[in-house]
Protein backbone atom coordinates (compact mmCIF):
# COMPACT_ATOMS: atom_id res chain seq x y z
CA UNK A 659 0.00 0.00 0.00
CA UNK A 660 1.15 3.55 -0.74
CA UNK A 661 0.47 7.09 0.33
CA UNK A 662 -1.38 9.20 -2.20
CA UNK A 663 -2.00 12.96 -2.41
CA UNK A 664 -5.71 13.73 -2.64
CA UNK A 665 -7.28 17.18 -3.16
CA UNK A 666 -11.02 16.63 -3.48
CA UNK A 667 -12.28 20.21 -3.74
CA UNK A 668 -11.47 22.02 -6.99
CA UNK A 669 -13.74 24.40 -8.87
CA UNK A 670 -13.60 24.92 -12.62
CA UNK A 671 -14.51 27.66 -15.06
CA UNK A 672 -18.14 26.50 -14.68
CA UNK A 673 -18.40 27.89 -11.13
CA UNK A 674 -19.33 31.59 -11.41
CA UNK A 675 -16.92 32.47 -8.60
CA UNK A 676 -13.92 30.59 -10.05
CA UNK A 677 -11.35 32.24 -12.30
CA UNK A 678 -11.63 31.72 -16.08
CA UNK A 679 -8.12 30.23 -15.96
CA UNK A 680 -9.66 27.10 -14.33
CA UNK A 681 -9.96 25.19 -17.60
CA UNK A 682 -9.71 21.38 -17.65
CA UNK A 683 -6.23 21.27 -19.18
CA UNK A 684 -4.82 24.00 -16.91
CA UNK A 685 -6.23 22.27 -13.81
CA UNK A 686 -4.69 18.92 -14.77
CA UNK A 687 -1.30 20.47 -15.61
CA UNK A 688 -1.22 22.35 -12.31
CA UNK A 689 -2.32 19.26 -10.36
CA UNK A 690 0.53 17.34 -12.05
CA UNK A 691 3.05 20.04 -11.05
CA UNK A 692 1.76 19.82 -7.48
CA UNK A 693 2.19 16.01 -7.62
CA UNK A 694 -1.47 15.34 -6.83
CA UNK A 695 -2.55 11.73 -7.43
CA UNK A 696 -6.30 12.27 -7.06
CA UNK A 697 -8.36 15.43 -7.50
CA UNK A 698 -12.09 15.98 -7.10
CA UNK A 699 -14.03 18.31 -9.39
CA UNK A 700 -16.65 20.06 -7.31
CA UNK A 701 -18.44 22.93 -9.04
CA UNK A 702 -21.39 24.56 -7.33
CA UNK A 703 -24.55 22.50 -7.94
CA UNK A 704 -23.34 21.09 -11.27
CA UNK A 705 -21.35 18.09 -12.45
CA UNK A 706 -21.19 19.19 -16.09
CA UNK A 707 -17.47 20.03 -16.31
CA UNK A 708 -16.12 17.05 -14.42
CA UNK A 709 -16.14 14.39 -17.15
CA UNK A 710 -13.81 16.36 -19.49
CA UNK A 711 -11.38 16.87 -16.62
CA UNK A 712 -11.51 13.14 -15.86
CA UNK A 713 -10.65 12.22 -19.44
CA UNK A 714 -7.67 14.59 -19.47
CA UNK A 715 -6.58 13.41 -16.04
CA UNK A 716 -6.39 9.85 -17.34
CA UNK A 717 -3.85 10.97 -19.95
CA UNK A 718 -1.65 12.61 -17.31
CA UNK A 719 -1.89 9.84 -14.71
CA UNK A 720 -4.20 11.77 -12.41
CA UNK A 721 -7.34 10.14 -11.04
CA UNK A 722 -10.29 12.52 -11.15
CA UNK A 723 -13.39 12.01 -9.01
CA UNK A 724 -16.46 13.50 -10.70
CA UNK A 725 -19.10 15.27 -8.67
CA UNK A 726 -20.18 18.66 -7.36
CA UNK A 727 -20.29 20.93 -4.33
CA UNK A 728 -23.96 21.05 -3.61
CA UNK A 729 -25.69 23.77 -1.60
CA UNK A 730 -28.54 22.31 0.45
CA UNK A 731 -31.78 24.05 1.40
CA UNK A 732 -30.15 25.00 4.74
CA UNK A 733 -27.22 26.52 2.76
CA UNK A 734 -24.79 23.81 3.82
CA UNK A 735 -22.13 23.08 1.20
CA UNK A 736 -21.37 19.37 0.71
CA UNK A 737 -19.03 17.55 -1.66
CA UNK A 738 -20.58 14.67 -3.58
CA UNK A 739 -18.81 12.22 -5.91
CA UNK A 740 -19.92 9.24 -7.99
CA UNK A 741 -18.13 6.19 -9.28
CA UNK A 742 -19.21 6.23 -12.92
CA UNK A 743 -20.82 8.36 -15.63
CA UNK A 744 -24.15 6.65 -15.38
CA UNK A 745 -24.53 7.66 -11.73
CA UNK A 746 -23.06 11.09 -12.38
CA UNK A 747 -25.63 11.74 -15.08
CA UNK A 748 -28.44 10.47 -12.88
CA UNK A 749 -27.37 12.91 -10.18
CA UNK A 750 -27.19 15.76 -12.71
CA UNK A 751 -30.86 15.13 -13.53
CA UNK A 752 -31.59 15.37 -9.78
CA UNK A 753 -29.67 18.68 -9.60
CA UNK A 754 -31.53 20.11 -12.61
CA UNK A 755 -34.79 19.15 -10.93
CA UNK A 756 -33.92 20.71 -7.57
CA UNK A 757 -32.02 23.86 -8.54
CA UNK A 758 -34.47 26.79 -8.41
CA UNK A 759 -35.04 28.86 -11.54
CA UNK A 760 -33.00 31.95 -10.69
CA UNK A 761 -31.35 33.36 -13.79
CA UNK A 762 -27.60 33.99 -13.66
CA UNK A 763 -26.42 37.55 -14.28
CA UNK A 764 -22.90 36.92 -15.59
CA UNK A 765 -21.87 40.57 -15.19
CA UNK A 766 -22.70 40.30 -11.49
CA UNK A 767 -21.90 36.71 -10.52
CA UNK A 768 -19.54 35.53 -13.28
CA UNK A 769 -19.76 33.28 -16.31
CA UNK A 770 -21.08 29.72 -16.06
CA UNK A 771 -19.79 27.85 -19.07
CA UNK A 772 -18.40 24.37 -19.49
CA UNK A 773 -15.76 23.65 -22.10
CA UNK A 774 -14.10 20.81 -24.01
CA UNK A 775 -10.43 19.87 -23.69
CA UNK A 776 -9.46 22.65 -26.13
CA UNK A 777 -11.49 25.26 -24.25
CA UNK A 778 -14.28 25.46 -26.81
CA UNK A 779 -17.52 26.29 -25.03
CA UNK A 780 -19.82 23.24 -24.86
CA UNK A 781 -22.67 24.90 -23.00
CA UNK A 782 -23.84 27.79 -20.85
CA UNK A 783 -25.72 27.23 -17.59
CA UNK A 784 -28.53 29.79 -17.46
CA UNK A 785 -29.65 29.09 -13.88
CA UNK A 786 -27.54 30.65 -11.14
CA UNK A 787 -25.49 27.79 -9.67
CA UNK A 788 -24.70 29.31 -6.29
CA UNK A 789 -28.26 29.37 -4.94
CA UNK A 790 -29.56 26.71 -2.55
CA UNK A 791 -31.24 23.56 -3.84
CA UNK A 792 -34.84 23.00 -2.73
CA UNK A 793 -33.87 19.81 -0.89
CA UNK A 794 -32.49 19.49 2.63
CA UNK A 795 -29.14 18.06 3.65
CA UNK A 796 -30.60 14.76 4.88
CA UNK A 797 -32.59 14.35 1.66
CA UNK A 798 -29.52 14.84 -0.57
CA UNK A 799 -27.40 12.63 1.71
CA UNK A 800 -29.99 9.85 1.42
CA UNK A 801 -30.05 10.19 -2.38
CA UNK A 802 -26.24 10.08 -2.64
CA UNK A 803 -26.05 7.17 -0.20
CA UNK A 804 -28.60 5.21 -2.21
CA UNK A 805 -26.45 5.83 -5.31
CA UNK A 806 -23.34 4.62 -3.42
CA UNK A 807 -21.65 7.99 -3.82
CA UNK A 808 -19.46 9.95 -1.43
CA UNK A 809 -21.15 12.65 0.66
CA UNK A 810 -18.81 14.97 2.56
CA UNK A 811 -19.94 18.17 4.33
CA UNK A 812 -17.51 20.82 3.03
CA UNK A 813 -15.29 23.27 4.96
CA UNK A 814 -17.06 22.30 8.20
CA UNK A 815 -15.00 24.75 10.27
CA UNK A 816 -16.08 27.80 8.25
CA UNK A 817 -18.44 30.44 9.60
CA UNK A 818 -20.47 30.47 6.36
CA UNK A 819 -22.16 27.73 4.30
CA UNK A 820 -21.03 24.96 6.63
CA UNK A 821 -22.75 22.35 8.75
CA UNK A 822 -21.52 24.12 11.91
CA UNK A 823 -22.54 27.62 10.79
CA UNK A 824 -25.97 26.62 9.46
CA UNK A 825 -27.01 23.75 11.75
CA UNK A 826 -24.62 23.91 14.70
CA UNK A 827 -23.77 20.24 14.50
CA UNK A 828 -24.13 17.18 12.31
CA UNK A 829 -27.12 14.94 12.98
CA UNK A 830 -25.61 11.49 13.64
CA UNK A 831 -28.13 9.70 11.42
CA UNK A 832 -27.08 11.55 8.25
CA UNK A 833 -24.97 9.11 6.20
CA UNK A 834 -21.76 11.05 5.54
CA UNK A 835 -18.53 9.56 4.17
CA UNK A 836 -16.28 12.03 6.01
CA UNK A 837 -15.91 15.67 6.97
CA UNK A 838 -13.90 18.27 5.08
CA UNK A 839 -12.13 21.15 6.78
CA UNK A 840 -10.85 24.32 5.13
CA UNK A 841 -7.20 25.18 4.50
CA UNK A 842 -7.29 27.64 7.43
CA UNK A 843 -8.63 25.25 10.06
CA UNK A 844 -7.15 25.14 13.55
CA UNK A 845 -7.87 21.47 14.08
CA UNK A 846 -7.48 21.24 17.87
CA UNK A 847 -9.65 24.29 18.42
CA UNK A 848 -12.26 22.93 16.01
CA UNK A 849 -12.37 19.51 17.72
CA UNK A 850 -12.74 21.11 21.14
CA UNK A 851 -15.73 23.12 19.93
CA UNK A 852 -17.24 20.24 17.93
CA UNK A 853 -16.19 16.92 19.53
CA UNK A 854 -18.50 14.91 17.22
CA UNK A 855 -16.00 15.57 14.41
CA UNK A 856 -13.76 12.89 15.93
CA UNK A 857 -16.33 10.25 14.93
CA UNK A 858 -15.51 10.84 11.25
CA UNK A 859 -12.59 10.71 8.86
CA UNK A 860 -11.48 14.31 8.34
CA UNK A 861 -10.03 15.44 5.04
CA UNK A 862 -8.45 18.73 3.99
CA UNK A 863 -8.67 20.21 0.51
CA UNK A 864 -7.78 23.42 -1.28
CA UNK A 865 -11.27 24.61 -2.37
CA UNK A 866 -9.29 26.02 -5.31
CA UNK A 867 -10.94 28.79 -7.30
CA UNK A 868 -7.67 29.72 -9.01
CA UNK A 869 -4.78 27.62 -10.31
CA UNK A 870 -2.20 28.48 -7.67
CA UNK A 871 -4.50 27.21 -4.91
CA UNK A 872 -4.57 23.62 -6.20
CA UNK A 873 -2.88 21.32 -3.69
CA UNK A 874 -2.28 24.14 -1.16
CA UNK A 875 -4.05 21.88 1.36
CA UNK A 876 -4.66 18.21 0.64
CA UNK A 877 -5.15 14.84 2.29
CA UNK A 878 -2.62 12.05 2.45
CA UNK A 879 -4.33 8.66 2.10
CA UNK A 880 -3.01 5.14 2.39
CA UNK A 881 -4.44 3.21 -0.58
CA UNK A 882 -3.74 0.16 -2.70
CA UNK A 883 -4.25 2.30 -5.81
CA UNK A 884 -5.73 5.76 -6.49
CA UNK A 885 -9.39 5.02 -7.24
CA UNK A 886 -12.91 5.93 -6.14
CA UNK A 887 -13.49 2.65 -4.33
CA UNK A 888 -10.14 2.77 -2.53
CA UNK A 889 -10.88 6.31 -1.31
CA UNK A 890 -14.28 5.15 -0.11
CA UNK A 891 -12.53 2.38 1.85
CA UNK A 892 -9.96 4.82 3.28
CA UNK A 893 -12.72 7.12 4.54
CA UNK A 894 -14.25 4.11 6.30
CA UNK A 895 -10.84 2.91 7.51
CA UNK A 896 -11.39 -0.49 5.88
CA UNK A 897 -8.80 -3.21 5.17
CA UNK A 898 -5.79 -1.09 6.08
CA UNK A 899 -6.81 1.84 3.90
CA UNK A 900 -6.95 5.10 5.82
CA UNK A 901 -6.70 8.86 5.94
CA UNK A 902 -3.16 9.59 7.11
CA UNK A 903 -3.66 13.30 7.65
CA UNK A 904 -4.01 16.77 6.20
CA UNK A 905 -0.95 18.29 4.55
CA UNK A 906 -0.44 22.05 4.43
CA UNK A 907 2.72 23.74 3.15
CA UNK A 908 4.21 20.28 2.57
CA UNK A 909 3.88 19.34 6.23
CA UNK A 910 1.49 17.09 8.12
CA UNK A 911 -0.82 19.50 9.92
CA UNK A 912 -0.74 18.87 13.68
CA UNK A 913 -2.16 22.09 15.19
Ligand SMILES: [Zn+2]
Nearest residue numbers: 727735812819
Ligand atom coordinates in the same frame (compact mmCIF):
# COMPACT_ATOMS: atom_id res chain seq x y z
ZN1 LIG B 1 -18.24 25.96 -0.36
Ligand SMILES: [Zn+2]
Nearest residue numbers: 667669727865
Ligand atom coordinates in the same frame (compact mmCIF):
# COMPACT_ATOMS: atom_id res chain seq x y z
ZN1 LIG C 1 -15.93 25.19 -2.95
